[in-house]
Amino acid sequence: MHITxxxxxxxxxxxxxxxxxxxxxxxxxxxxxxxxxxLLLLYSILQLSNYNSFSLAGEIF
Known part of the structure; x- marks a missing residue:
């Protein structure tokens, strides 16, 4: 009884x-x-902004 x-x-x-x-x-x-x-979202935003800035620089020069 006690054990149960x-x-x-x-x-x-x-x-x-x-x-x-x-x-x-x-x-x-x-x-x-x-x-x-x-982190992934931040990284993708950074990548996107880098890509956009590069493409803008490509358009300017």
Whole structure:
């Protein structure tokens, strides 16, 4: 009887720990993904502006 109660509590704690770990991990992954997306966006904007400035310079000269 005592062992089964302990097992139930242990299982609940494990589930809770796993759930929180998964949530933290998920948020962390989304954070990294968003950061990478921002970097990619910034890089593409820079590339585009470089291309535009080069093409403008080509038109001027």
């Amino acid at each position: 109660i302990f097992k139930k509590i242990n299982y609940a704690q494990m589930k809770l720990i796993f759930h929180f770990h998964f949530k933290i991990n998920f948020c962390f992954k989304i954070g990294i993904w968003m950061y990478q997306l921002k």
